Amino acid sequence: MSDPAPIQSNTSVRSGIPAVDRYLDAGYASVPGMSSRFAAAVCGGLLRIQGELGVAGPAVEFGTFEGRFFIALAHGLAPGETALGIDRFDWPNAQVQDRFEANCVKHGVPPERRITWKADSHTMRAExxxxxxxxxxxxxxxxxxxxxxxxxxxxxxxxxxxxxxxAVMVLDDMLHPGYPTLVVAVHAYLERHPKMRVLCIIDRESVVAATKFVLCQADWQKRYEERLLQAYKANIWPMGADFSPHWCPVFSLDTRLAEIPT
Ligand SMILES: C[S@@+](CC[C@H](N)C(=O)[O-])C[C@H]1O[C@@H](n2cnc3c(N)ncnc32)[C@H](O)[C@@H]1O
Structure with missing residues (x-):
């Protein structure tokens, strides 16, 4: 029997956008935050794929905290596109907004490339x-x-x-043991919005750097999926995810399956 594939290092995974990859290599881990480097690399890859397909527009993050993921997102945008970072900036203390601003500047995202919005998403109006x-x-x-x-x-x-x-929507902390009801909200949302699909799952790196679901409209699913499968072929977990009646790929640093004795 051949040896099972080893668990891969997250540093082997790239977005393909030089500015994102430089930040992932030399800044990401130093900015306090919770998103995994693996997820940021795959999301950067998705931004690159969008650019290659001619998809343009700004990016939004709900919950920037100190900017770890937001900075990667901003580096993944094309010139002239803006990243909007939304947070209440009241946790764990009021200085978190200053740290967010300083981290963005330190890691190459000056104010003209982004918008900071101190706001509570629960009272926000779409307009x-x-x-x-x-x-x-x-x-x-x-x-x-x-x-x-x-x-x-x-x-x-x-x-x-x-x-x-x-557009793609990336939802953090799916399947996190501390937040078991989040997936209930996602399934209810998918029932209310039958044109939306789970495009892929980006597996966790640790209990803190947890799993993300990526959603998109059904008519973009195959275009994105084909390119993601090509870009991250070393990270395809063989079973994929069953969102019956739909299926989507799972990208992971650990692509092993249970060994079945024969
Ligand atoms: C888990 S942290 C975000 C981590 C960050 N995205 C990262 O990857 O490092 C969650 C953030 O959401 C913010 N937050 C929580 N509820 C919010 C709300 N209703 N409106 C705006 N921000 C909120 C908190 O202040 C906190 O900074």
Whole structure:
């Protein structure tokens, strides 16, 4: 029997956008935060794929904290595209916004390439959000703020009508043992929005750097999926995910299956 594939190092995974990969190599781990480097690399790869397909527009993150994932997102945008970072900036203390601003500058995302919005997503109006984006529909949204079923539902419903047709929405901390109801919100959302699909799952690196689901409209699913499977072939977990009646790939640093004695 051949030896099982080893668990891969996260540093072997690239986005293919030089500015993103430089930040992943030399900055990402130093910025406090919770998203995994693996997920940021695959999301950067998705931004690159969007660019190659001619998909343009701003990016939005709900829950920037100190900017770890946000900086990668901003580096993945094309010139002239803006990253909007939303946070209440009240946790764990009021200085978190200063640290966010300083981290962005230190890692090459100056104020003219981004918008910081100190706000509570629960009281946000869709027209104000679109106004912050200058009326441009986002092509990439990362939702990583309040980890409750109600909070996630509110953000999903707030942003869905604003999305560009080819937009992707990345949902953090799916299947996290501390937040078991988040996936309930996702399944209820998918039932209310039958045109939306789970494009892929990006597996966890650790219990903190947890799994993300990536959603998109059904008519973009195959285009993105083909390119992701090509770009991350070393990270395809063989079983994939059954979102009956749909299937989607799972990308992981650990591509092993249970060994069955024969
Ligand atoms: C888990 S942290 C985000 C981590 C970050 N995205 C990363 O990858 O490093 C969650 C953030 O969401 C913010 N947050 C929670 N509820 C919010 C709400 N209703 N509106 C805006 N921000 C919120 C918190 O202040 C906190 O900074």
């Amino acid at each position: 104000d959000l679109l106004g912050k984006l200058g009326g441009r529909r986002p092509r990439f949204v990362h939702i990583d703020s309040e980890h409750s079923r109600e909070g996630l539902t509110k953000e999903l419903e707030l942003v869905t009508p604003l999305l560009a047709p080819a």
